[in-house]
Amino acid sequence: NAGVTQTPKFQVLKTGQSMTLQCAQDMNHNSMYWYRQDPGMGLRLIYYSASEGTTDKGEVPNGYNVSRLNKREFSLRLESAAPSQTSVYFCASWSGQGINEQYFGPGTRLTVT
Amino acid sequence: DAKTTQPPSMDCAEGRAANLPCNHSTISGNEYVYWYRQIHSQGPQYIIHGLKNNETNEMASLIITEDRKSSTLILPHATLRDTAVYYCIVRVATSGGSYIPTFGRGTSLIVHP
Numbered sequence: 001n002a003g004v005t006q007t008p009k010f011q012v013l014k015t016g017q018s019m020t021l022q023c024a025q026d027m028n029h030n031s032m033y034w035y036r037q038d039p040g041m042g043l044r045l046i047y048y049s050a051s052e053g054t055t056d057k058g059e060v061p062n063g064y065n066v067s068r069l070n071k072r073e074f075s076l077r078l079e080s081a082a083p084s085q086t087s088v089y090f091c092a093s094w095s096g097q098g099i100n101e102q103y104f105g106p107g108t109r110l111t112v113t
Numbered sequence: 114d115a116k117t118t119q120p121p122s123m124d125c126a127e128g129r130a131a132n133l134p135c136n137h138s139t140i141s142g143n144e145y146v147y148w149y150r151q152i153h154s155q156g157p158q159y160i161i162h163g164l165k166n167n168e169t170n171e172m173a174s175l176i177i178t179e180d181r182k183s184s185t186l187i188l189p190h191a192t193l194r195d196t197a198v199y200y201c202i203v204r205v206a207t208s209g210g211s212y213i214p215t216f217g218r219g220t221s222l223i224v225h226p
Binding site for chain 1: 145155156157213214215218
């Protein structure tokens with residue numbers, strides 16, 4: 001049981017390049033989330049998926065797109081990377097039931113030059 | 114979900130108890146108090162949650178005041194490995210995808226030798 005996994009762990013992009021961050025969970029959770037965390041800041045929600053087949057914007061969605069490929073996988077795409085998107089990206093999942101807690105992945109450290 | 118207020122930083126001597134406060138004065142009767150921690154640049158990790166009774170697990174104790182307007186996370190014998198940012202969150206128990214957790218800046222706890 002790996003929990004929430006993210007790939008890649010590190011990535012450097014040039015301005016204007018595109019890339020997709022991958023996230024997968026093996027806990028059969030319904031809900032999945034993408035956050036970004038800038039230095040010294042809390043986590044800010046980019047997009048979330050309440051269940052397979054649905055996605056919704058969070059607090060800071062501009063410049064990103066997401067795909068809930070299936071129940072296990074939730075990807076985040078940067079179509080044209082900008083230096084302002086330099087951050088650590090965390091994926092999380094939640095069962096979608098009651099008082100269960102969220103589980104987080106280890107993060108992807110992205111630098112855009 | 115109700116808003117929480119935490120001190121930005123605290124410090125504690127190794128081996129002593131660390132008591133981390135959280136104010137949630139607008140908490141509703143059906144909202145739970147959750148605590149997570151984030152050890153340097155890793156994904157946040159669930160610690161404990163409670164509704165109105167005090168709770169204890171292998172990681173920590175949670176003390177919730179009788180009026181539920183504040184709580185304290187207690188690490189009974191802090192170690193250097195407990196140095197982390199601690200987040201207090203309040204949320205309702207819910208089913209479905211309507212749960213959008215919000216993480217503020219938390220409390221940065223430094224445990225010193």
